[in-house]
Amino acid sequence: MQYTTDVRLIRLMCTGRVDPTMVAEAFIEGADGIMVVGCHFGDCHYISGNYQARVKMGLASRALGYVGLNAARVAFKQCSSAEGDRFVSHVTTFHDSICEIGPLGSAEKLPLPKLKDRVDTARAALASEKLRWVEGKFTEFQNNGNKYGEKFTEHEMWRTLDTIVIDEIATHGILKEMRKGAASVIELAERLEIAPPAALKYVLALQRRGLVGLAGVDGATPSYRLVERPAKAA
Amino acid sequence: MRKKARYVNEDLCTGCGSCAEKCPTPAVDTFNTGIGQRKAIYKYFAQGIPSVFTIDAPSCRQLGQGKKCGVCAKTCQAKAIDFEQKDRMVEIEAGAIVMATGYDVFDPSVIPEYGYGRIKNVVTALEFERLLSASGPTAGHLDRPSELTLEKEIEETGKEVRKLSARIKQLEEKQGKTSDEVISQVKAGASDEPLVEWAKQAESLAEMQAALAAMNRKMAAATTAKKLAFIQCVGSRDFRFNRYCSSYCCMHSVKEAMIANEHDREVHSSIFCMDLRAVGRGFEEYKLRGGQQANIEYIRGRVAEITEDEAKNPVVWFESTTERHVKSEVFDMVVLAAACVPSAGTARLAQLAGVELDTNGFVKTDPLMPLATTRPGIFVCGCAQGPMDIPESVAQASSAAACAAEAVIGAQITLKATA
Amino acid sequence: MAEQIRIGVFVCNCGSNIAGYLDVKALAEYAKILPHVVFVRENLYTCSENGINEIKAAIKEQGLNRVVVASCTPRTHEPLFRGTCAEAGLNPYLFEMVNIRDQCSWVHMQEKEKGTTKAKDLIRMGVAKAALLKPQEPIQSEMDPRALVIGGGIAGMTAAMALGNRGYEVTLIEKSGELGGLLLKLDKLAPSGADAVAVARKQADLVRRHPNIHLLLSTHIDEVNGYIGHFQVSASTNGSKTQFGTGVIVVATGARVFRPAGLYGYDGEKVITQLELEEVFKSGAFAAKNVVMIQCVGARNDERKYCSRICCMVAIKNAIEIKEKSPETGVKVLYRDIQAYGTENEALLQRAKELGVIFIKYDPARPPRVEAGKVIVHHDLLGREIELPQDLVVLSTPLVAGEDNEAISKLLRVSLDANKFFLEGHVKLKPLDFATDGIYLCGNAHYPATVREAVSQALGAASRASIPLSKGVMSVEPIVSTLVDEDACRGCGLCVALCPYGALEIVRGEKGRKVRVIPVACKGCGICAATCYHHALSVNSYSDAQIGEQIRAFLEESA
């Protein structure tokens, strides 16, 4: 039972402990791949941790995929403590696939700082409240339904999550751009590589939440800026 | 109680396993139902508690065969090996006793029509369980026992071939003749003793090489088992052997068929049963899922006989109660759901403990006092009481503990009162 | 004043298990240059007495305030090393273990150089985490040594008796006016042949007279708060309220028999359930000449997928009863699978066959039809439909979850399965415990069971419940969730919803709604910490900062 020396292990009590933002942070620190390995479904020592982890890692992989990271750099695998061989095969397969993808940035065809900046946007998106609720309730909605008794399929759940991920990434991207200074919707759309109507939608939503305000009007084009927020009330 | 010598000091052994790595003596791996091999110094199974090694004295060179060895003692840096250890008699006083001596698997070789023991690819569910196990002898691949035997034969024949050909090569070099020349000389009438011997050896080498090639061809053509038959109620619900139902075997067959299919999506399983007893939480659902997603087919009917075809495939003959005629079908492997029978020492232990057994040989209990044996203060749980699955055994274990605690506390109170 | 961090690193050879495949000398040298490391020692076996003494000496002489051991697996050796630290006066949670055997030397046996590099990284990561470790104190909490049993059927009564006999004060709450549950409605019990009502009454008598059991009949539970060792219960008996505390709770609320309204012409007179048949037996009014029983009525179908476990046995029992009462009466049982599992049930099945009860298998795709005076069923062996005469049809209907299960599951914060039966914490390891500590289950509340099984589960649940009760004080490993940033918590309750152990609650305090951790109930899985988007919660010894530091340490030098 031998495997590659390229992996480093971090021991946790349960895969349920892995916050998806930790995964994003590891890429910002320079990791080439992250694999989370836990017990089989039904065997979780902590009852539901691995169900949580499956969704969290799936989400991390998708969100990072949207910002341009190769989504296969994130994996969630299962084996029991008696299945050394299975563990080795997971590690080996994952290692092979990471070798094929290549070091961080190479497959993504992006300079590292730019990639990491985008991963950082994904990290912020992964911390959003809405995502956390849907992700947390994923298994329950699938098995028992929401409070109205409506059950959702795996596909429907992911579709919902995907929409939120896309919205959150765009929103955080806009906020980040605005931190650099006021900008028009067209400029934002260009910088974030999204359609101007979509950018407008996000900017208006931010404006409604009081996070963004009108900075001025340049000819016919309004430009927006971040609203100064009073220091967090203690 | 006799505490058997393990020839390893339990306090010193760190469970590292260096000894077993270096031990030169192979032995049959009883944990893996004899399918694989282990060393003479061993741990019954990897996750066993305590994590301490044991010498299997009869297999050991030094202890069992009177030869000089002691490799393990030299290897062990913790100095835990103790060849001088002896069996010890231990006496303890107890206020209550819990019997949890479990079950044995019924030996299906007493049912001649199923061919167990005679037909290699007919195995018991317990043996199959080891084949399926990722930590088992085949690392979870469904290599058939016939191929495992073939593999062993190939290895042995290969060794013989290498030995013999080395010897002949030596002769050829020494004498400056080829074996073919010698053979034709002998054929032509040469009766020189060493020459005749040489020719004989050369001929048997050629034979062996041909046999080896044939075996290798067969091995190359062999695939893992894809088509499985599970035969239920083997030795259970059968008036000749045990009248009772063994409770858990229907579910373990479904489980094994599911796992086999998880391992290899091409595996198809036919489960031959009278009733499929799926009576626990989620069992019926599990059984249905097996049918829908794991290529499992449930066939009603008693199997009449199992035979073997030339390719060592078992052939199952059965009367289908839904189709009403006798049919036969060829499988890669047949798994017998062998009954749960009282463990070997039960009768003797019951005698020692002074408790009664029921007509089936399990420890007798009252349906309304399910843990109590016929003797006050002695309780029984798990399969010692009758066939049951793990959840029930575990639940019963807690119950027996409650009964024992109550008995002991009662005794303490009386003791205090009389003191 | 921030204390200065002084880390000691011990590198174990594990005989040749590590030293044979990694360059341990180099590892020890490397450890010396890591931040905060002031002392390094290489041992043949760090776990041997020698090694242990060296750790203790170094803590004292070198003033170490963090210890890192690079050796084997924490699964087997962490408790030992933690204990060592404690003996030398160092808080045991200032210890970190790095596994360079199972995770390194054993899996890289042919790559000494690369393996050694990896081991260096692992040690660096461990040291980085160690620097951030915080001392922890074991969590202790007083146990209220009383027990509550909910449900006064055979299971609940048995559990209450067992706990009472052990000397614990027990409150038994039954919602109806009488103890006994389902048994009160039954005739005889298989396989013992005992009179069900007599069995129930006998046990009820013992319960009533037991000095340690406080019985509350016609009582409804209104509210349960708290956690293991400290539950607060409010209940009302005919409108009058009571409140009391308890340390543990056993759920034994049983199940109901499914009423097959609209199935097979069920009318409660000529087409009845097994339960109703038992009542007919009891009243002595049984007079049918041809009985047909149909199994799995309302069970094992799309709506109710499960097999109810006991109804086959009940049908067999009642078929025998009929044959014994009136041998000339014809009894036919139409079944899908006869679930006569085990020794006793199979013996009953054989007895029924001997008495002339006829068993006919039917295919759910072609279910039997009940018509006036007859039942028509497709007979597989004959390959055609047959007509069975009848003047009484008995339907075997499954047990379904109790009507209060959902309410109770909310009150106690315990789970139900898809069929609304109570769900144990783990099928095999904890069959009688809920995932939430201090709450146990038994009998039909868990899943349909025979009396034998229900009694045995009840004794087991009592046994499980007596474990914390007997301790007086609960002590738990402090690797649990903690609210590290109270201001960040907005009291949204997502973590509370996801905690599998009911170890979190939202409380209203000075700063508004905030989460509160119930440390004795927490197992430290960290789902909450991984979910809180404000990072208000963290897990001791596995905090975001500690894990983050491990990741950073891994990547800082790996080039």
Ligand SMILES: Cc1cc2nc3c(=O)[nH]c(=O)nc-3n(C[C@H](O)[C@H](O)[C@H](O)COP(=O)(O)OP(=O)(O)OC[C@H]3O[C@@H](n4cnc5c(N)ncnc54)[C@H](O)[C@@H]3O)c2cc1C
């Ligand atoms: C092939 C197969 C697959 C199975 N799969 C499953 C499954 O998936 N799920 C499930 O729930 N159940 C399964 N079971 C059933 C399960 O094995 C039993 O329910 C369980 O092992 C019963 O536990 P036990 O402790 O009562 O008995 P055992 O496991 O038999 O343990 C008894 C112990 O007592 C020891 N002992 C015996 N006699 C003495 C003596 N005289 N002195 C001292 N010690 C003694 C034995 O060495 C043994 O260690 C399966 C069974 C088989 C055969």
Ligand SMILES: Cc1cc2nc3c(=O)[nH]c(=O)nc-3n(C[C@H](O)[C@H](O)[C@H](O)COP(=O)(O)OP(=O)(O)OC[C@H]3O[C@@H](n4cnc5c(N)ncnc54)[C@H](O)[C@@H]3O)c2cc1C
């Ligand atoms: C027709 C039939 C025949 C049977 N025959 C046999 C047989 O021959 N042999 C055999 O071994 N088994 C038999 N059984 C099974 C047997 O009835 C059960 O094993 C047994 O009743 C289980 O007991 P229990 O205490 O778990 O549940 P129950 O008997 O259902 O008792 C539960 C109790 O909890 C109370 N309760 C419910 N909710 C609450 C609440 N919220 N608060 C307070 N109290 C509450 C109920 O009022 C009830 O008193 C039969 C079952 C049926 C339906």
Ligand code: SF4
């Ligand atoms: S459990 Fe199934 S296979 Fe085992 S004896 Fe009973 S009916 Fe037969």
Ligand code: SF4
């Ligand atoms: S026990 Fe028998 S009647 Fe009841 S659901 Fe199961 S198979 Fe059907």
